[in-house]
Every structure is written in C-alpha cells, then in structure tokens.
Amino acid sequence: MRQVRRLLNWLWTTRNGRIVLAAMIAAAIPLLLLAGWLIRPLFFDTVVDEAFPLAADATIPEVLTEDEATVMMSAASKLEIEVEEAMPESMQAAGVVELKAGGFVDGDAFHKGEGTATIYQLEDGSHVLRFEDFRVTNGPALFVLVSPHPDPQGRGDIADAGYVELARLKGNVGNQNYVLPADLDPDDINSVIIYCKPFRVVFSTAALTP
Known part of the structure; x- marks a missing residue:
C-alpha cells in the first residue's frame, strides 16, 4: 500500500511523473473509445423495416394500385417455406419469382439468429435477397455474405468455398x-x-434451397 501511495505521489508531484501520467491518459483514450465501439452494439438494437422491393419498371396489374401491389408482395414474401401453393396470379403478373429460401440459425451458443432469407427475381430480371422477421445478436461491423457452401460452420468453411460480400x-x-x-x-x-469482420466470427447462417 505504501508503494502505491509513493507511486501516486510521484505521478502527481514530479515533472517526470506528470509526463508519464499524461502519456498513460493519452494511450487510454483511444482504447476506451475502441472498447465502447466494440461493446455498445451488445446493448442496443438497430431496427430497420424495409418494404418489399418493386423493380423500377415493374408492370403493375391495372386492377391494383402501386400500394396494393407492394402490400401483396410483402405478404407473399412472409409465406412459410413449406407452403407448396402456387404464387397468386396477381403476384406472377407483377413479375416476382421466389427462387430459394431458408431460415437463419444460431452461429454458436452466444451468437443467435432467426428469421428467413429469400432470393427473389424481380420483373426486370434483377435479383434481391430479402430478410423477413430477422433478428441477430448485434455486434460491431456485421456484414452480409453469400456463399456456395451449403452449411458453413465457421470462417474456415467460408474461406474454402468462397463468398461474395453484399453489404x-x-x-x-x-x-x-x-x-x-x-x-x-x-x-x-x-x-x-x-x-x-473485427473478430472474424460467424453470427448466423441461413442455408438456401429452392
């Protein structure tokens, strides 16, 4: 205890001590900021709610308004994957085709994921990946990757099979x-x-099937 008091006294009362103290504070500030950036997402959710996308030049049936078509496609996108009913004719007329889908699962015991991922082909031929009822453990610098691997369990599987970073x-x-x-x-x-990316950890995956 006496040595601690001597050290504190030296830091506060001597010129060299104050220089060392200032250097320690200067070094601690970026570390504290980094720690805050890494830890903060664990306590806060970032919530989004995007509408189902319509292609810019999509053809909307004359019997539907644009708002009605958007609502209809959003509702159709929430159909359970197991449903084998044909897509309603009005949806087909709007040019939307569901290509493949799957459910999100946990990356591990700490990193949780749920919801569905679906790839759609829009009327103009473009493709969009849509998440519905999605939730994942928050974290710093999370990115959406797609891969040919059918069930990646970690970064080794992703690296071996290859991937594309979407956003x-x-x-x-x-x-x-x-x-x-x-x-x-x-x-x-x-x-x-x-x-x-910072920790090179898989938070959640979804295996996609037609």
Missing part, C-alpha cells in the same frame, strides 16, 4: 433488402452468412 448489415432487427450484383448467379448461392 454491411443494415440492422440486426427487421425486414431488409440486399440487391445481388448483376454478375452473381443465384444458382451459385447456397447460404447467407452474417459475419463480424
């Missing part, structure tokens, strides 16, 4: 859309991965 995750809670690059064939996508 930074818009929110850890809620419905959201990600446009697929024009040169990316949906047939080559078998899984979606929520990946934390």
Whole structure:
C-alpha cells in the first residue's frame, strides 16, 4: 500500500511523473473509445423495416394500385417455406419469382439468429435477397455474405468455398433488402452468412434451397 501511495505521489508531484501520467491518459483514450465501439452494439438494437422491393419498371396489374401491389408482395414474401401453393396470379403478373429460401440459425451458443432469407427475381430480371422477421445478436461491423457452401460452420468453411460480400448489415432487427450484383448467379448461392469482420466470427447462417 505504501508503494502505491509513493507511486501516486510521484505521478502527481514530479515533472517526470506528470509526463508519464499524461502519456498513460493519452494511450487510454483511444482504447476506451475502441472498447465502447466494440461493446455498445451488445446493448442496443438497430431496427430497420424495409418494404418489399418493386423493380423500377415493374408492370403493375391495372386492377391494383402501386400500394396494393407492394402490400401483396410483402405478404407473399412472409409465406412459410413449406407452403407448396402456387404464387397468386396477381403476384406472377407483377413479375416476382421466389427462387430459394431458408431460415437463419444460431452461429454458436452466444451468437443467435432467426428469421428467413429469400432470393427473389424481380420483373426486370434483377435479383434481391430479402430478410423477413430477422433478428441477430448485434455486434460491431456485421456484414452480409453469400456463399456456395451449403452449411458453413465457421470462417474456415467460408474461406474454402468462397463468398461474395453484399453489404454491411443494415440492422440486426427487421425486414431488409440486399440487391445481388448483376454478375452473381443465384444458382451459385447456397447460404447467407452474417459475419463480424473485427473478430472474424460467424453470427448466423441461413442455408438456401429452392
């Protein structure tokens, strides 16, 4: 205890001590900011709620308004994967085709994920990946990856099979859309991965099937 008091007295009362103290404070500030950036997402959710996307030049049936078509497609996107009913004719007329889908699962005991991921082909031929009823454990710098691997369990599987980074995750809670690059064939996508870059950890995955 006496040595601690001597050290504190030296830091406060001597010129060299004050220089050392200032250097310690200067070094601690960026570390504290980094720690706050890493820890903060664990206590706060980022919520988004994007509408189902309509292609810019999509043809809407004359009997429907644009708002009605948007509501109809959003409702159709929430159908359970097991449902085998044909897509309603009005949806087909709007040019939306569901290509493949799957449910999010936990990355591990700490990193949780739920909701569905679905790839749609829109009327203009473009493709979009949509998350519905989505929730994942929040974290720093989460990104959306797609991979040909059917069930990646970690970064080793992702690295071996290859992947395409679509975008930074818009929110850890809620419905959201990600446009697929024009040169990316949906047939080559078998899984979606929520990946934390700073820690190189898989937070959640969804295996996609037709």
